Amino acid sequence: MRVMVLMKATEDSEKGVPPTPEAIEAFAAMDRFTEELVEAGVFVAAAGLKPSAEAKRIAFDGASRTIIDGPFAEARELVAGFSIWEVKDMDEAVAWAKRCPNPMSGPSEIEIRPFYEAADLADFVTPEELATPRDGTRGKLGVA
Amino acid sequence: MTAGETHQAIEATFRIERARLIAGLARLVRDIDRAEELAQDALVVALAEWPTRGVPVNPGAWLMTTAKRRAIDAIRRDKMRTRKHEEIARTLDSTFEEADDDAPVDHDLGDELLGLIFAACHPILSSDARAALTLRVVGGLTTDEIARAFLVVETTIAQRIVRAKKAIARAGLTFEVPRGAEREARLPSVLEVVYLIFNEGYAATAGDDLVRPALAQEALRLGRILAALIPDDAEVLGLAALMEIQASRLPARIGPNGVFVPLTEQNRARWDRLLIRRGLEALARADALSEGGNGPYALQAALAACHARARSAADTDWPRIAGLYDRLRGVMPSPVVDLNRAIAHSMAFGPEAGLRLVDEIADADALRAYAPLPAARGDFLFRVGRLAEARSEFETAATLTRNAAERAFLLARAEACDGKH
Numbered sequence: 001m002r003v004m005v006l007m008k009a010t011e012d013s014e015k016g017v018p019p020t021p022e023a024i025e026a027f028a029a030m031d032r033f034t035e036e037l038v039e040a041g042v043f044v045a046a047a048g049l050k051p052s053a054e055a056k057r058i059a060f061d062g063a064s065r066t067i068i069d070g071p072f073a074e075a076r077e078l079v080a081g082f083s084i085w086e087v088k089d090m091d092e093a094v095a096w097a098k099r100c101p102n103p104m105s106g107p108s109e110i111e112i113r114p115f116y117e118a119a120d121l122a123d124f125v126t127p128e129e130l131a132t133p134r135d136g137t138r139g140k141l142g143v144a
Numbered sequence: 145m146t147a148g149e150t151h152q153a154i155e156a157t158f159r160i161e162r163a164r165l166i167a168g169l170a171r172l173v174r175d176i177d178r179a180e181e182l183a184q185d186a187l188v189v190a191l192a193e194w195p196t197r198g199v200p201v202n203p204g205a206w207l208m209t210t211a212k213r214r215a216i217d218a219i220r221r222d223k224m225r226t227r228k229h230e231e232i233a234r235t236l237d238s239t240f241e242e243a244d245d246d247a248p249v250d251h252d253l254g255d256e257l258l259g260l261i262f263a264a265c266h267p268i269l270s271s272d273a274r275a276a277l278t279l280r281v282v283g284g285l286t287t288d289e290i291a292r293a294f295l296v297v298e299t300t301i302a303q304r305i306v307r308a309k310k311a312i313a314r315a316g317l318t319f320e321v322p323r324g325a326e327r328e329a330r331l332p333s334v335l336e337v338v339y340l341i342f343n344e345g346y347a348a349t350a351g352d353d354l355v356r357p358a359l360a361q362e363a364l365r366l367g368r369i370l371a372a373l374i375p376d377d378a379e380v381l382g383l384a385a386l387m388e389i390q391a392s393r394l395p396a397r398i399g400p401n402g403v404f405v406p407l408t409e410q411n412r413a414r415w416d417r418l419l420i421r422r423g424l425e426a427l428a429r430a431d432a433l434s435e436g437g438n439g440p441y442a443l444q445a446a447l448a449a450c451h452a453r454a455r456s457a458a459d460t461d462w463p464r465i466a467g468l469y470d471r472l473r474g475v476m477p478s479p480v481v482d483l484n485r486a487i488a489h490s491m492a493f494g495p496e497a498g499l500r501l502v503d504e505i506a507d508a509d510a511l512r513a514y515a516p517l518p519a520a521r522g523d524f525l526f527r528v529g530r531l532a533e534a535r536s537e538f539e540t541a542a543t544l545t546r547n548a549a550e551r552a553f554l555l556a557r558a559e560a561c562d563g564k565h
Contacts, residue, residue, distance in 0.1 A: 039254050039372045040160065041365035045418055084418070086365065091156035098199075 002044065002115040003085050003093045007103045009078035014051045014071060022105060029101040037085065042096060046083035076109070090114065149194050158187045161204040163282050167260035168208055171319040173215060176263070176281060176309045186211040257282070258373045259319040261366075264308075265334040268315055273308040274337040275344075276301050282369075283362045293359045294344060331374075335383050335441060338366045342387050346394070357394055364391050371426060381430035382442030388423030389448035392416040404549045408457040420452045440476040443468055462492035479508040480516075487520050495527035515544035519554060526561060535561035 017023050037043035055070035072078060081103065087093045093112050102108055162183060169179035186207040200206040264277045276294075279285045287305065291298040322330050345359025364387050371384040396410035405411075427445045431437040437446060447468050454460040469485035482505045490498020502521050511517045522537030538558035542551050 035372075039257075039369060041368035041372070043368075044422070086361070088159070089156075091152055092159060095153065095156040095160055 001087060001089065001117065003087060003090070004113045004115065005083040005085060005093070005097060005100075006079050006111040006113065007048075007081040007083075008109040008111060009052070009075045009080040010104045010106055010108050011075045012105055013080045013108075014053070014075045014078070016051050016053075026101065026103070026105065030103060033100055034083075036099075037083075037096065042085045042087060044084040044086050046081070048081040049079060051080075052078050080104075149199055151191055151195070154190055154194050154199070155187070157199060157203050158190065158207070159284055161207055162284050163260065164204060164257050165207050165211060166281050167256040167319070169211055169215070170260055170263070171256055172212070174316070174319065175313050176260075176277075177306075177313075178215075180281065182211040182215050183207070185214045254373045255321055256319070257369070259321045261334060261370070262322060262330060263312055263317045263319050265330075265337045266312065266315070266317060267330065267333045268311055269308050271333075271337060271340055273304050273311075274333065275341050276304045277308040278337055278366070279341065279362065280305050282366065285362065331377065331379065334370070335379060338363050338370065339383060339387070339441070341366070342390070346390055360387075360391055360394065363387060375429075376433065378430040378433040378435050378437055379439040379441045381426045381433070382437060382439055382445045385423045385426035385430060385445035386441055386448055388419045388426060389445065389452050392419035392423065392452065398549070404547075404553050406553075407451060408460070412456065415452070423452065424449055438471070438475065440472065443472045443475065447472070460491070462488060466492040479505050479510045480514070482508075483511065483514075483517055483520060487523075490520075490524055490527075495524040498524040499528070513544050515541045515550070515554070517541075518544065519557075522557065526557075531561045 034043060034046065052070035052072045052075075055072065057068040057070070057072070059066040059068060085093060085096065087096065090112065093114075097110050097112055100110060103110070165183045165186065166176065166179045169182050170176050173179055173182070189210050190203075190207060194200075261278065261282055264281055265274045269277070276290055279290050279293075280287065285293075287302045288298050291301040294301065321327070342360050342363030345357060345361070345363060367384040367387045370380050374380045392415045393407070393410060395416060396412070396414040397405055399405040423445065427437065427442070427449055430442045430445070437443065447465055450461050450465050450468070466485070466488040469481065469488045473481050473485055483502065486498045486501035486505070489501055498520070502517070502524065505511060506517070506521075518537040519541040522534045522541060525531075525534035525537060535558050538554050538561065542554040542558065545551050545554065
């Protein structure tokens with residue numbers, strides 16, 4: 001199963017990361033952990049996100065679209081980075097996440113969210129939707 | 145880490161460490177069976193101790209230390225005095241002090257895992273035995289899971305694994321990673337097994353399920369591990385790229401009622417862009433290596449990449465695909481490649497070109513009962529308007545395939561030959 005591992009922001013991370021020796025060491029520790037994930041075939045993708053000062057929100061209400069510029073309040077509800085892992089189950093994801101170095105300088109949280117998989121969506125996706133669009137009536141080609 | 149760990153959490157941690165644990169132990173005791181037992185013993189100790197004392201900072205090292213201690217105890221208790229065992233006991237004693245359960249992670253452990261993979265995929269074993277053993281000791285699948293994946297009874301898989309382990313012990317394999325020319329010579333048998341596992345999941349050869357994604361997923365994981373541990377080999381990267389790109393299509397290959405959807409008709413919005421990106425990156429790394437992407441897997445990955453890059457089937461660069469098949473034929477001569485080459489040429493240069501090439505190989509023994517041959521020939525005939533012949537080819541193909549979903553697809557195409565009148 002695929003999971004998204006969300007690194008939650010902190011007041012500090014929202015201020016941006018100055019390249020202090022501690023920050024550089026934390027970066028290196030995260031690199032080593034990522035390397036472990038890669039060697040275990042667990043790592044799929046990851047990225048860090050800039051502070052919400054550089055973010056924008058689009059609020060939807062009926063036909064209206066309102067643009068809200070960052071920064072946003074409630075730092076600890078924001079996402080500072082994410083990682084996508086392929087694991088057997090949530091237990092494995094948790095076991096890996098516990099090994100992750102603290103991504104922040106102070107107390108912080110990581111949240112693991114499983115992806116919806118095809119089986120979960122079976123009730124939402126109609127057979128017609130699965131089958132379209134069709135580009136032609138070519139036969140089975142067997143080409144890689 | 146806190147105390148109060150549940151058995152479930154401990155077992156999850158053990159699963160992460162299992163393959164490396166077995167790899168390290170197998171190198172010491174030179175026996176996969178014994179290594180598995182020792183790893184299991186270590187789990188039992190962990191289940192007894194971790195709930196109260198907490199999970200150690202480096203659980204892998206802790207488990208290894210515990211297992212090695214057991215190995216030494218057993219050897220002493222059994223009073224084995226053969227030269228071989230004394231030797232092993234000495235090795236164990238000398239390496240014993242190095243293990244420190246709170247030490248930082250040792251990245252050379254990857255080398256031991258690679259040694260186990262090379263042993264499990266040793267050419268002395270049949271490819272079926274290699275696949276079963278690799279899934280068991282590296283992938284951590286149970287014999288029951290492997291049996292269900294390969295649609296055989298569990299005892300068959302269990303016996304296959306037991307025999308494979310014995311053959312490895314008899315041959316006295318050291319579980320070292322082969323280097324240089326020996327690595328070059330043994331790598332193909334490793335890659336072959338990983339791709340065999342992938343294909344068994346991706347294009348199930350028998351049964352009613354067209355795709356068994358769990359098996360494809362396991363092969364993809366093995367391919368990723370290999371690409372991480374052997375990042376300087378174009379074929380290792382090529383295989384990883386090939387599997388990433390093929391796996392990207394898993395969500396689009398099966399239509400309503402489990403019917404197979406051919407590549408050119410798949411809903412490309414359902415392709416997994418993340419996997420495509422990973423595949424294209426791995427392929428770029430393969431191409432950047434000195435020997436270039438000229439091996440069979442890198443070329444097949446390049447072929448898959450052509451489809452992945454095309455926004456619609458109509459955008460497919462068929463002349464490039466035809467050219468890649470011309471090259472693939474040189475490094476991987478096979479009637480199946482020739483058949484796919486004929487299909488690619490038919491798409492690039494018209495059905496007549498396809499018919500010409502397919503008729504050159506129609507007599508190949510290997511293709512005598514190969515459903516895709518009449519299926520392709522039927523398609524070429526259909527496109528040039530020879531409908532009666534096309535229908536007969538589709539019907540032949542339908543009788544040859546062992547896959548129910550594919551048969552339904554071919555029969556539908558046979559029907560369509562009438563509809564065109």
